[in-house]
Amino acid sequence: MIELGRMSVHTQSAGREARRRVFAVVGLLGGDDIVASLTATGTSEIARHMVATAAFPDPHIVFFVCESTLGVVLRLDFRAEGISELLEQVGGLFGRVERAAAGSGLTAQTKILSRSAPSAGDALRCRQLVAEQGREELMAALSEKNRELETSFERLRREKSAKQRMESELNIGRDIQMNLLPLVFPPFPERNEFDLYARLRPAREVGGDFYDFFLIDQDHLCFVVGDVSGKGVPAALFAAVTKTLIKSRGSIDHSPGTVVTHANEELEHGNENAMFVTLWLGILHIPSGRVVYTNGGHNPPLLRRANGELELLEEIHGPIVGAMDDLAYGDDEVELRPGDSLILFTDGVTEAMDVSGALYGDERLEDLAREMPAIAPQAVVELLLDEVDRYAGEAEQADDITILALSYAGPSRDRNASLDVQIDSELAAIDGAQEEVGTFLLERGVEEEIVFHINMVLDELVNNIVSYGFDDEDDKPSIQLRVDHNPTAVCLTLIDRGKPFNPFDTEEPDTSLGIDEREIGGLGIHLVRSVMDEAKYRRHMGGNEVRLVKQLRASEPEEGSQQ
Secondary structure, eight states, X not given: OXXXXXXXXOSTTHHHHHHHHHHHHHHHTTOOHHHXXXXXXXXXXXXXXXXXXXXXXXXXXXXXXXXXXSOEEEEEEEEOSSOGXXXXXXXXXXXXXXXXXXXXXXXXXXXOOBSSOOOHHHHHHHHHHHHOOOHHHHHHHHHHHHHHHHHHHHHHHHHHHHHHHHHHHHHHHHHHHHHTSOOOSSSOTTOOSEEEEEEEEOSSSSOSEEEEEEEEEXXXXXEEEEEESSOHHHHHHHHHHHHHHHHHHHTTOOOHHHHHHHHHHXXXXXXXXXXXXXXXXXXXXXXXXXXXXXXXXXXXXXXXXXXXXXXXOOOOOBSOBTSOSSOOOOOEEEEOOTTOEEEEEOHHHHTOBOTTOOBOOHHHHHHHHHHXXXXXXXXXXXXXXXXXXXXXXXXXXXXXXXXXXXXXXXXXXXXXXXXXXXXXXXXXXXXXXXXXXXHHHHHTXXXXXXXXXXXXHHHHHHHHHHHHSOSOTTOOOOEEEEEEEETTEEEEEEEEOSSOOOXXXXXXXXXXXXXXXXXXXXXXXXHXXXXXXXXEEEEETTEEEEEEEEEOOOOXXXXXXXX
């Protein structure tokens, strides 16, 4: 007995497909049309019943060719539960129908198909017919694959949805964390004795760095930078608690040491995860410039004197905060003089790595702070971040980065007025900058004509920077403008991070020639030189710096008036 193959019976089309195949096989084996029709009809009836009951895990029909003493017959085994009752119904359609073992199926065979064995070619063709998949079976298999794909897609969709929900919650956490920080600058526009600026850039969605500053009263400013152990949500929560403890205690206490001592006791209590924070906290007495400070295991800040000298406030007044109880933190003090600046930072700055894993380091930071021009705190912070980014290159940020810069101008009565303006590198921003500069100068009694000339110069220079200073049209860093006013002069300092360009390195146009005879360009810079009393350029610290001075003179007496 030779097995020709088997046919699965799972789909509604199984009856038609079984009929088609059995009819073709019987025809090949030599049976006449009547035998072929009866056999095919019986097979179709049983197949439909197998599909309808679906009681067997794998219902199928097995095709056999066997030689009896009388000749060649086709034997069919129907493997499925609950079809024994079809014996009488289909008995007349086959030569013989028998109940299989344990009632699990039927075995049926045709009447004699041939008195001689089928040829090898006929047997091969029979096997091909049995193995052949009909259109319905292919569609059924395709439908099954589609169902599997849909199941996989639904699983992926749920996983993606969960991931998006988690990312959304982390982004919300980041927003909450950032909104807990003071983000409005300048923070105290009514105070001209000092200026400060800070930036926090987490390495992940949320981070463990923090900064804060607030006026305790009209004469005292408290400011702090901290770095919590670890990263992510736990570190962010620990940072928020630390910041809250410092502000609540610092609002009533002028001793940084006792403020941190109190915070340490509260953080250590119930700290089962052994988290801790390093921090540097200072309180500035605004009228005198005296800063009382304490350092709890943090990086020493940089003190940049007005003459460019650099000092490190290296005193440590206690270990990390929140890890041990019964600690008393001390404090020290330093005097800020007009023009001095303090730079506070976390170790994400000095431990920033390039692609080879080399650290940025303290020495680079100190050299940069020592060589930078006298610029406003915001420009200081942005310059430091730019330099760290340039050093890191394509390397991923490994730790949170926080920088706070504070400049001291001296008591209000001794201060010459200054204005710091950040100009977006687009032409539309020039009008706003001119309006801000004009208002600042007019409020200080500068003549309208001089203000008009200064704004005309500002328009010319900023227009040149925006139009020609950057190779990448989509990445134009902002332009820093500082305006200093005193009774004798107005000084403008423009700093941009564009490609090297000296606007004054051009020949003076020959104004004696007619318009048609002159070369194009040059008149704008000629106007700048004519209007301002001093105009200088230098390439410094990777940027362009233009310094302009306009002397303020007493107005000339009107003609005919008494001198």
